[in-house]
Amino acid sequence: MAKADDNIQITIQKALAGSQIAYSTLLDTFWNGVYGFQLKRTENENDAEDITVQTFSKAFDKLSTYNADYEFKTWLITISKNIHIDLIRKRKKNLETNASHDVVKKVLDDSLSAEDQLIREQNLATLLMHIKKLKPHYQEVINLRYFKELSYADIAQELNEPINNVKVKLLRAKKLLAEVIRRK
Numbered sequence: 682m683a684k685a686d687d688n689i690q691i692t693i694q695k696a697l698a699g700s701q702i703a704y705s706t707l708l709d710t711f712w713n714g715v716y717g718f719q720l721k722r723t724e725n726e727n728d729a730e731d732i733t734v735q736t737f738s739k740a741f742d743k744l745s746t747y748n749a750d751y752e753f754k755t756w757l758i759t760i761s762k763n764i765h766i767d768l769i770r771k772r773k774k775n776l777e778t779n780a781s782h783d784v785v786k787k788v789l790d791d792s793l794s795a796e797d798q799l800i801r802e803q804n805l806a807t808l809l810m811h812i813k814k815l816k817p818h819y820q821e822v823i824n825l826r827y828f829k830e831l832s833y834a835d836i837a838q839e840l841n842e843p844i845n846n847v848k849v850k851l852l853r854a855k856k857l858l859a860e861v862i863r864r865k
Contacts, residue, residue: 689753736761738845813862819854
């Protein structure tokens with residue numbers, strides 16, 4: 682177990698240094714644990730998935746505050762619990778006051794990554810067929826990024842979500858799409 686903990690700590694350090702592969706590894710390693718926890722808690726697949734996306738978004742944004750004295754999964758679950766509590770409070774408040782949605786901050790990101798370029802070069806008809814196998818909100822984020830060529834900031838504005846949520850959703854959508862293509 683100590684070896685696995687060491688590997689996680691190394692991956693966290695790489696992520697802090699800016700490695701997208703490290704972020705992807707953390708997402709792959711802990712996604713099912715956080716999602717499963719929230720699925721039991723919310724008993725709703727959509728809520729569980731949204732909370733999990735927000736959990737990773739917040740965790741990646743605040744990764745520098747992680748204390749290595751504690752299990753990384755425990756830290757993620759704690760973030761996840763707090764997001765769920767906030768969601769319940771927000772829904773309750775919205776029911777009571779019909780509060781309006783938060784304004785999304787604009788952040789520019791117009792550059793295409795290597796993954797973006799590879800996806801663009803795929804056979805369009807086959808790619809569309811595979812994309813249609815994803816859940817609608819993943820289809821939407823892929824459509825906005827790769828077909829409408831919107832920046833992360835524009836997608837965040839379009840979906841009325843924080844930019845980090847968009848980045849995590851897009852990362853997750855690409856992973857799921859890759860799995861669908863591999864299964865073919």
